[in-house]
Amino acid sequence: MLETRGLTRTFGETRAVTDVDLTVPTGSMTGFVGGNGAGKTTTMRMIMGILAPTAGDVLWQGRPVTAAERARFGYMPEERGLYPKQPVLRQLVYLGRLHGLTAAGAKRTALEHLERFGLADRSDVKLETLSLGNQQRVQIAAAVMAQPIALILDEPFSGLDPKAVDAMADLLREHAARGVPVLFSSHQLDLVERLCDHLVVLAKGAVVAHGSVDELRHRGRLLHRLVVDGDAGWVRDVDGVSVLDVDGGTAVLELVAHDASDRILREALRRGSVRELSALVPTLSDIYREVTA
Amino acid sequence: MTTSPTTSRTGSTSTTTTSTARTTLPTGGGLVRDDERATGQSLWLVVAGREMLVKLTDKNFIISTAVTLAFLAGSLGLQALIGGGSNKVTIAVAGPQSRQVIEQVGRNAEQRDQPMQLTITDSPDAAAVTAAVRGKSAEVGLVHDGDAWRLVGLSTPATGLTASVREAVQQQVLGANAAAAGTTVDVLTRGSTVDVAALDPNDDPGLRYAVGFVFAFLFYLASLLFGMTIASSVVEEKQSRVVEILVTAIPLRQLLLGKVAGNTLLALAQMVVFVGVGLIGLSFSSYSSFLPAIASASGWFLIFFVAGFVALACLWAVAGSLATRNEDLQSTTPALTTILVVAMMVGLVGEGAVRTVGSYIPVISTVAMPMRLFTGDAAWWEPVVSLLITLVFAAFAVVVGERLYARSVLQTQRRMTIREAMRAGD
Numbered sequence: 158m159l160e161t162r163g164l165t166r167t168f169g170e171t172r173a174v175t176d177v178d179l180t181v182p183t184g185s186m187t188g189f190v191g192g193n194g195a196g197k198t199t200t201m202r203m204i205m206g207i208l209a210p211t212a213g214d215v216l217w218q219g220r221p222v223t224a225a226e227r228a229r230f231g232y233m234p235e236e237r238g239l240y241p242k243q244p245v246l247r248q249l250v251y252l253g254r255l256h257g258l259t260a261a262g263a264k265r266t267a268l269e270h271l272e273r274f275g276l277a278d279r280s281d282v283k284l285e286t287l288s289l290g291n292q293q294r295v296q297i298a299a300a301v302m303a304q305p306i307a308l309i310l311d312e313p314f315s316g317l318d319p320k321a322v323d324a325m326a327d328l329l330r331e332h333a334a335r336g337v338p339v340l341f342s343s344h345q346l347d348l349v350e351r352l353c354d355h356l357v358v359l360a361k362g363a364v365v366a367h368g369s370v371d372e373l374r375h376r377g378r379l380l381h382r383l384v385v386d387g388d389a390g391w392v393r394d395v396d397g398v399s400v401l402d403v404d405g406g407t408a409v410l411e412l413v414a415h416d417a418s419d420r421i422l423r424e425a426l427r428r429g430s431v432r433e434l435s436a437l438v439p440t441l442s443d444i445y446r447e448v449t450a
Numbered sequence: 451m452t453t454s455p456t457t458s459r460t461g462s463t464s465t466t467t468t469s470t471a472r473t474t475l476p477t478g479g480g481l482v483r484d485d486e487r488a489t490g491q492s493l494w495l496v497v498a499g500r501e502m503l504v505k506l507t508d509k510n511f512i513i514s515t516a517v518t519l520a521f522l523a524g525s526l527g528l529q530a531l532i533g534g535g536s537n538k539v540t541i542a543v544a545g546p547q548s549r550q551v552i553e554q555v556g557r558n559a560e561q562r563d564q565p566m567q568l569t570i571t572d573s574p575d576a577a578a579v580t581a582a583v584r585g586k587s588a589e590v591g592l593v594h595d596g597d598a599w600r601l602v603g604l605s606t607p608a609t610g611l612t613a614s615v616r617e618a619v620q621q622q623v624l625g626a627n628a629a630a631a632g633t634t635v636d637v638l639t640r641g642s643t644v645d646v647a648a649l650d651p652n653d654d655p656g657l658r659y660a661v662g663f664v665f666a667f668l669f670y671l672a673s674l675l676f677g678m679t680i681a682s683s684v685v686e687e688k689q690s691r692v693v694e695i696l697v698t699a700i701p702l703r704q705l706l707l708g709k710v711a712g713n714t715l716l717a718l719a720q721m722v723v724f725v726g727v728g729l730i731g732l733s734f735s736s737y738s739s740f741l742p743a744i745a746s747a748s749g750w751f752l753i754f755f756v757a758g759f760v761a762l763a764c765l766w767a768v769a770g771s772l773a774t775r776n777e778d779l780q781s782t783t784p785a786l787t788t789i790l791v792v793a794m795m796v797g798l799v800g801e802g803a804v805r806t807v808g809s810y811i812p813v814i815s816t817v818a819m820p821m822r823l824f825t826g827d828a829a830w831w832e833p834v835v836s837l838l839i840t841l842v843f844a845a846f847a848v849v850v851g852e853r854l855y856a857r858s859v860l861q862t863q864r865r866m867t868i869r870e871a872m873r874a875g876d
Contacts, residue, residue, distance in 0.1 A: 202694075205694075205698045206697070206698060207694055207697055207698065207860060208860075224701065227698060228698065228699050228700070230698060232694070232695060232698050234691055234694040234695065236691045236694075236862075237690075237691060238690055238691030238692035238693070238694050238695050239690060239692055239695075240686065240687075240690060240692055241690055242686075243504070247503075251496070251500050252695065252696075252699070254488070254491075254493075254496045255493055255496060255497075255696065255699040255700050256699050257487055257488055257491075258482060258486055258487060258488060259485075259486050259487070259488045259491075261486065262482060262483065262485075262486025262487065262488075263486075265486065266482060266486070299695065303482060304481055304482040335481075
């Protein structure tokens with residue numbers, strides 16, 4: 158399990174990240190969302206030790222992370238980072254060796270990953286001759302090839318086509334499935350919703366929401382939508398119901414009393430037909446807008 | 451909070467998303483086998499290995515090294531060709547006495563350790579000898595005409611050859627005359643030998659300048675080439691952000707150490723090859739008698755070169771880390787190139803006190819001290835003291851360089867100044 162406790166970073170007078178507590182449970186995919194300048198990259202750089210925190214700690218399995226443990230984290234920086242003018246395989250082998258693999262071991266795993274990404278026949282070309290999407294595949298291979306104990310990925314899906322997104326998502330799930338905590342940032346909320354078990358929302362350098370996706374969905378009031386024939390204004394008079402909005406035959410309600418739904422339905426049926434009575438589960442975008450507002 | 455060992459593989463928190471994941475990681479679950487984990491490997495060696503591999507597979511480096519080698523070998527070969535040309539002569543002779551004289555010329559040359567390649571062609575008479583020279587089938591001809599000897603050439607024969615022939619004729623005639631007088635040549639020439647004694651055998655101004663030029667040139671060339679290599683290597687990693695991945699895997703000190711070690715080793719290897727080719731070439735030239743003195747000065751030069759290079763290596767890395775793009779190197783490296791130019795100029799044209807002082811200043815001493823050793827005006831302890839000064843400076847430069855490098859290499863926003871790097875906290 159990877160955690161941060163009170164992680165804070167200031168640049169001169171500016172507070173980029175304030176008191177961030179986050180938890181990436183073992184074997185979970187945790188999405189890290191927030192607008193531009195919210196502090197996601199700064200937080201990730203502090204987790205990786207590239208940036209020293211002004212205050213706070215990064216914990217691995219409950220204890221402050223050591224350099225040796227960090228060396229086994231897989232990391233994908235926001236601005237990418239490989240040698241543009243070096244052959245693909247050679248630099249993967251180099252990075253693998255720096256992450257503690259033997260030369261032979263690094264070559265084997267590098268080739269396997271290139272094979273998986275369909276880049277085996279491009280292993281000897283310079284990285285810069287590959288398309289951006291393929292360069293990103295090599296980048297992710299660099300992050301995962303040494304069998305990391307944790308994965309910290311800054312915007313791993315940006316710039317990928319839908320097929321590549323799926324392939325990348327599969328790869329990350331496989332690593333999560335073998336018990337690795339995976340933290341990744343993304344602007345694509347639908348993607349985060351689809352992939353993540355956990356979510357951390359950052360706004361203006363502080364955590365504004367965190368937990369499992371289900372927890373976040375149900376943390377607020379549970380709203381329902383009622384659609385009837387004719388005007389629905391009568392719902393305001395039903396006991397145990399708090400009405401948020403009525404628009405013609407459609408009303409958005411909070412069912413406060415235990416038996417409110419029965420009463421609403423009975424009254425509606427007495428007046429005509431009921432087209433719909435459904436729970437309004439907020440999308441991640443709704444939650445995001447709500448917590449960052 | 452529960453803590454579990456790092457080997458924990460629990461997937462208990464996984465939800466439907468993870469449980470449906472395919473397990474198709476590359477072979478064997480994509481897992482790294484235990485025997486594929488290197489234990490106790492020195493990461494700086496991995497870095498050094500890469501630095502060298504990149505350089506050795508760099509076309510520009512291979513070409514520039516080959517061109518320099520060709521230039522060295524070519525200039526030495528040319529000298530050998532010019533020198534060797536005069537040793538190869540075809541001589542037309544008429545009569546056995548003339549033949550004996552020329553054979554004596556060959557023996558004398560061999561005794562002096564400067565063998566000549568003499569081709570002797572026999573002609574029936576003096577007219578035929580003259581015709582052979584005129585027809586260019588022989589370069590010179592030797593004719594014995596009664597009491598007189600005549601050396602015939604199209605133009606005046608080379609002075610060296612003329613002297614050799616004159617000497618051989620005198621030996622022959624002297625021997626014959628001595629025998630006729632009932633004595634020997636040794637008796638007649640006793641007490642007449644003149645030996646040459648050079649009090650300062652290395653004081654050949656032309657050679658001194660040539661050796662100084664070669665040292666200064668090689669020093670400047672290699673320091674600049676490999677110094678810029680270190681700076682570009684640092685800025686390349688910074689520009690491409692790969693440094694962010696590197697620092698998560700390896701301490702910055704090891705990264706820097708690997709770069710410095712790899713490039714120093716390559717610079718030394720290249721220098722050894724250049725100096726070696728130079729010395730081999732020299733041994734075939736007419737300056738071969740200077741070989742011991744030049745070889746000893748070259749040995750010191752290599753030692754000083756390594757110390758001087760290491761002293762600047764970390765500062766080259768700083769020049770790279772202050773930049774954010776390759777173009778910035780133009781504004782972060784001039785201080786270092788200026789040092790190299792000064793070192794080269796002092797070694798090349800510095801005389802007397804300037805060179806003596808220079809031979810104790812780190813980096814500048816790389817050229818100045820070996821030059822003083824070559825010309826014999828440095829006592830045995832002077833290079834030792836100078837080298838110690840350079841090593842102390844190198845240690846200081848490495849510490850300062852490492853600190854500045856660590857402070858600036860992760861600042862990717864814009865080019866930094868030295869002052870900013872000194873002030874930066876982390």
